[in-house]
Amino acid sequence: MSPLLEVSGLCTQYVSARGTRVTRAVDDVSFTLEAGRTLGIVGESGSGKTTLALTLMRLLPPAARIAGGSVRFGGEELLTKPEREMRAIRGKRLAMILQDPMASLNPLFTVGDQIAETLRAHESTPRRAAWKRAGELLAAVNIAAPLRRVGEYPHQLSGGMRQRVVGAIGISCGPQLLIADEPTTSLDVTIQAQYLKLLGDIQRERGLAMIFITHNLGIVARMCDQVAVMYAGRLVEAGPVRSIFNEPAHPYTRALIESIPKFGDATERLTAIEGQPPDPAALPPGCAFHPRCPYVIDRCRAEAPPESQLARQHHARCWVAAPATVGAARG
Amino acid sequence: MNGSRAASLTVAWRFSALRVEGFPWIPTIILSTIALVAIFANVLAPYNPEVGVLGDRFRPPAWQAGGSEAHLLGTDHVGRDVLSRLIFGARVSMVVGFTAVIVAGILGTVLGILSGYLGGWVDQVIMRVTDTWLALPALTFAIFLAAVVGPSEMNIVIILGAVYWTRYARVIRGEVLSLRERDFVRLAIVAGCSKKTIMRRHILPNVLNSAIVLGTLMLGVVIVTEAALSFLGVGVPPPKPAWGLMLADGKKGLMAGYWWLTVLPGLCIMLMVLSANLLGDWLRVKLDPQLRQL
């Protein structure tokens, strides 16, 4: 069975106003996702994760352009689709939810209206039926008193409820793939767990494939089957969650995992990654991580490493990568 | 970096900005031409603008029937040559415009600096007055003042300065508020400089940029207001040739179809204001991106 989503060699660039500076926000990214599975995309801010998501949705700002690659969704190539067909896919088969629910909901319209309009646009549901469906969706995302809430405005709801509304909008037309861009970042810690559970339940019930964009490895560990680690626009490591957590190959991945404080750990200091993420417009030559890498060799400074297969479905971009267990002494 | 070095760097950058593409050639040429015409009015104008030959009234421009080469742009209702009046009118507009802008600028910048830097009740008082004066439309206020003190060229300049300084004060005060927190000012305070010195040597040079940009933008507004005042009869008094006054006179011949008395002075006003606005707009974008919301 062919994967639901196949991305190969995807490149997205931002071009400055005069056409002089080209920033490679997404550089030669490839991954696949099967139906019903969850992929976590991890990286710092500026690593290109959000641009990647917007590229998949073909909703980039005017300054950006897709410079190459292919995105096959359900067997169809998305990058060459005319806008009209793309619009039919967006929100219906391929949905995305954004980070800040207060900002993503229009303050002047009711919550029900904003859910219903997706239904009316994609499935031509008549107004009353759409409104009823909106109430049902609110119940599906565990909002209490859904019939009352349907007529309320975003500012009348709490942050957690608003995010559920955004989730309801996302699943309203029964998509095959849901992209969630930092869905819990703006929520309180206590609400985060509830929300994640909700997303997990919905996924199981509806056989939904998900892409989770986050900088929080804890969420990845909990929710995802696969992980892809992004750094400076490139996918530096990807593989099944268990592999990546137990045997991280790329030094950046290793540093990320080691920087998570662990209960019962005897060491006194938190390990942080030295240095700063690079300016996307002025990337260092060779491997973008080399200025911060404790294992750097000369080749890293000169050439950018290609993808190399480490194990089944686990690949990384690193000249030095060799299987190593977490906690091995630094060279 | 102390204030004067910052200021001289700003000056250098100011002029280097002029070499950047996108420089508005046409507006600058137009403004310079008007300035030159104003300066050399005595030489350029064929006739005395204030004296007319009554027998020669309402002559149309040379290219229309009834016109003559003697009066290229025709004559007005008392027989004065329109071209000469337009030329001398440039002088009036330039003088009044620039002087008023400078007066308003100095007043507004000084008060803005005082208000922003000293804070406290000085700030409160100046700001309340500014808000009140800003609430009253400039034209109404200017008319009122002109009615009180009586029209004359000198008075108009003072009145326009008094009406428009508030626009400067607001903006300059905002800049000073943020400048106050900058390191070189703090260093000066720690070094024991008096408030007066700080305001003069550190703050002032750094707000000059904004003041200049504001000045160019205000020039257009001031000229239109002066034209309106002259049109209503409370601006530059006759028989001095001001473009606004020419429009008022032109109205007398309007119903009879003497179009040149209305269209030509208005075109001059429009050219000058348009050029000043375009130049000011360009300056605003080039010199200080922070002022973009003006």
Added chain:
Amino acid sequence: MKRFIVKRLAYALVSLFLLSLTIFLFVRLTGDPAVLLVEPGASKDDLAAIHAQLGLDRPLWVQYGQFMSSLLRGDLGNSFYYRTPVLDLYLSRLPYSLLLAAAAMVFSLLVGIPSGILAAVRVNRWWDSVGKLFALLGLSLPSFWVGLVMILFFSVYLGWLPSSGSGSALHVIMPAFALGWYFAAAHMRLTRSSMLEVLGSEYVKLARLKGLPEALVIAKHAFKNALIPVLTLAGINLVIMVNVAVVVETVFAWPGVGRLLYEGIAFRDFPVVQATVLMGGAMIVVVNFFVDILYAVIDPRIRYER
């Protein structure tokens, strides 16, 4: 919310106070106020009499007290020319000015808002450039010149529209256009920038992500939000229009308060001038107050600021 209203009210009252003080001081402190407050052509004895009658030799704050108390009683003086109380004169002319301002406002919104939206949606393309040109012309062409040129065209050459007076609906067309021209450009500018801001917002992004047709995104999500600041400005501009209409009303002999001001100047009828300016400024302060309150009602965040 109550605190906000009280604060704004205090602010408005202070502004009114300062306004009256400014006008009062300018009259009293620049030369001999008696010259202004007496009919033109008065003799020296008349001037002396006025000095005594109006108490011009009393200390300033006493004079101000008198000034304010007559103001609050509704006594704005008598017109020299018309020999009637100025307040009555003003109130009889005000409806005409309001009518003209309303017509000009309608025109400026009908032209300004759609062109602003188009300029934002087609940003940096052809229509945007047209819009920028229009905005620039609006700022640079004095309203009274626009009015005069229109008279030339439509009254003198084409004979379609009447050039002065206020008899019929036809009479209001040209003055409304001349007056509204500048504001159309201003409204266009604001609509454009407000629309651009809204189009870049997260909820518009989500609306597009939902796959909604672009026309719906703009008409429903962007439009309403973008319009809020524009309508607020329009409310304030309405009152400003009444004030700056003085030149347009003069050009077209439209019998509003602007023309009243002009008559006051032309006939050296100072009480009329003073009263018109005072009333004009007061209207602006009052309208600003109400618009602030309205804004707070629409946008709950404003109430808790400042």
